[in-house]
Amino acid sequence: MKNTKKFPEKGMERSALIAQMKAMSKDDADWRSGRNFAYVYFAGDEILDTVKEAFGMFFSENALNPTAFPSLRKMEAEVIGMAADLLGSDGVVTGSLTSGGTESILMACKTARTWGKKERGIETPEIILPETAHPAFHKACYYFGMKAVVVPVGTDFKAQPEVMEGLINENTVLLVGSAPSYPQGIIDPITEIAGIAKKHKILCHVDACVGGFFLPFLKQFKPDLSPFDFEVEGVTSMSADIHKYGYAAKGASVILYKDAVLRKHQFYVYTEWSGGIYGSPAIAGTRPGGAIAGAWAALNFIGMEGYVKLAQRTMAVRAKLLESLEDIPSLKVLGQPDMSIVCLGSDTLNIYEVGDELSVMGWLIDRQQNPASLHLTLTPAHEKSIDAFVQDLHKAVNKAKQLTLNKLGNKLQVSTVKGLRKVLSESMFEKFQQYAAKYSDVGGKRSAAMYGMMGDLQASGNLDEMILEFLDKLMSDD
Ligand SMILES: Cc1ncc(COP(=O)(O)O)c(C=O)c1O
Incomplete structure (x- = not known):
């Protein structure tokens, strides 16, 4: 396979460079006007500009050596503290800032592996997870030589704790639940899963990458939400992404542990290097100051009140969508979504054809499988696009009714x-x-x-x- 791009002889002029990059972005997803239902979490220009400024201020700083940049160390510690406070800490929950949900999950699994080896002498560690859990868990198993034991979800798309319990053996180090899962946006029965983990004296990770900075705010006006955080007995770690519903710059997530003793199993140290003693909390070596500053700025700028309002606005978009679906009987929502993710399927239509028609009309919408469905992650950006989307959804469904693949x-x-x-x-x-x-x-x-x-x-x-x-x-x- 060939890549024909050559290294530039001379640097480009700045204005030409920027113009070229603008031109390159012309076919990118139009997230600003709410035409995408994944990948970008946009809550308006005021937040965006503030986070950008914070990111820019610490653009060159490197959190690899915390003593060189005490500002970053303080911001990182405060972000972890704020996240822990939000997610039911009893005061001893602690963690690390990572580059994203995947790194947080990789760290949770690696920690469980090291814990299993040191505390239990387990050489062939296994984790048990529902089929809806994010692929990052499989990536972790692939990277760290662990076995993923996948359990089907029930007809309600929730993990089945009793089936998970039946698969526990002497090699099991970790049970996983999502709050919520990405495909259908449903919170797994965390109380039951964590209870089983506690009973068997193993670890339990709650993947709140997408919900960690949404569910706590939703809970403020929807108190009957299923429990999902450290308040649940037996939860030993959680992942929560600030670059999703925290509206920070990309490259910011937290991995939290019930205490510092467990977190220690995550760290890496190499003492023999001629370059000096090297210690690193997570996967990355050099860690971008901008992402840490952006996360700190987002949490402090928006605050509890602001996040609750954003969650209310997002839930209003969801309500509008669900209401309009009542007029489209050939579509159905899969399961009962707990927050702002809606998964659409159909018993009568090829849902992918509906998705295709929406794509042709300029909507970016992800396809899912097992079962065939479309995925919608809603944000405040959809306030301005939801009416147009519903109109186009009607059109797409009508088209799909006439279509067959042949x-x-x-x-x-x-x-x-x-x-x-x-x-x-x-x-x-x-x-x-x-x-x-x-x-x-x-x-x-x-x-x-x-x-x-x-x-x-x-x-x-x-x-x-x-x-x-x-x-x-x-x-x-x-
Ligand atoms: C539930 C869940 N876990 C993990 C991830 C992975 O996050 P990232 O893409 O930041 O690595 C996602 C991403 O959407 C997610 O929804």
């Missing part, structure tokens, strides 16, 4: 398959063609066909290989 044009199929020839190796492409023959419009804005085909590829064991090739190409092409 009616889609062959022309589209030819052009996308041509594109895929560039992406896949010869042998993979041949395999792919055998499957693609049955489907049309693979790639492009429409993905209903892609998902149909992926089901087949998965069954044949070829999907992983194809996605790996795709990632390789994505990362190396110019």
Whole structure:
């Protein structure tokens, strides 16, 4: 595979450089006007500009050495303190700031592994998690040589604690629950899962990456929310992302532990290096001052009152959406979402075709599988777009009713398959063609066909290989 981009001989002029970058962003998701339902959490320009200024102020500072930048050390400690306070700390909960939800989860799993080895002599650690738990747990198992034991969720899309308990053995170090899960936005039965962990004297992680900076505010005006934080007996760690509903700059999450004794299992120290004694709390070495400052600024600028208002506004968007769905009986919400994530499915339509029509109308909406569904993460940015979205949703559903995959044009199929020839190796492409023959419009804005085909590829064991090739190409092409 070739990447033809050459290193620039001379530096570019600043205005030309900025103009080129602006031009490059022209096809990016339009998050400002609320046309995306994932990836960006936007709560208005005032917050954005304040966080940006804070980020810029500490743009060059490096939290690798906390003694060099006491300001960052203080901000980091305060962010951890504020997050712990928000998530039910009894005063001894502590943690670390990381680059995002994935790093926080990696750290929780690595900590459980080290804890298992040191405290229990476990050499082949296992974690038990519901199928809806984020892939970061699988990544952790892959990186750290642990076994992921996946448990199906119930018809309500919640983890099944009794099934999880039945899978505990002498190698189990960690049980996982989400608050809420990403796919359907539902809080797992944390009290039960954590209770089981406590009974078996193992660890319990609550993944509140998406809910950690939303549920505590929601609880202020919806007190019947299922318990999800350190107030629950048996919860030993939590992940919560400030770069999601905390509205901080990307690169900010916290991993919290019930106490400093457990957190110690996360740290890494190397004392033999000729460069000096090296200690590092989490995965990153150099840690960006901007992200820490941005997180500190967001929490202090918005405050409890501000976050509660933002949660209320977001829940009002959700209410509007759910109400309008009553007029679209061919769509259904999967499960009973606890917060601002709504997952749409259908018993009568191909939901991916609905998604395709929405994509064609300029909405960025993620497809999910098992079961087939569309994912919507709502934010205050959707206040201005929700009416237009509902109108387009009606149109998309009507279109999907008329559509079947077979009616889609062959022309589209030819052009996308041509594109895929560039992406896949010869042998993979041949395999792919055998499957693609049955489907049309693979790639492009429409993905209903892609998902149909992926089901087949998965069954044949070829999907992983194809996605790996795709990632390789994505990362190396110019
Ligand atoms: C529940 C949950 N956990 C973990 C993550 C991973 O977070 P990140 O993308 O910041 O690594 C996400 C991301 O959406 C999530 O929703």
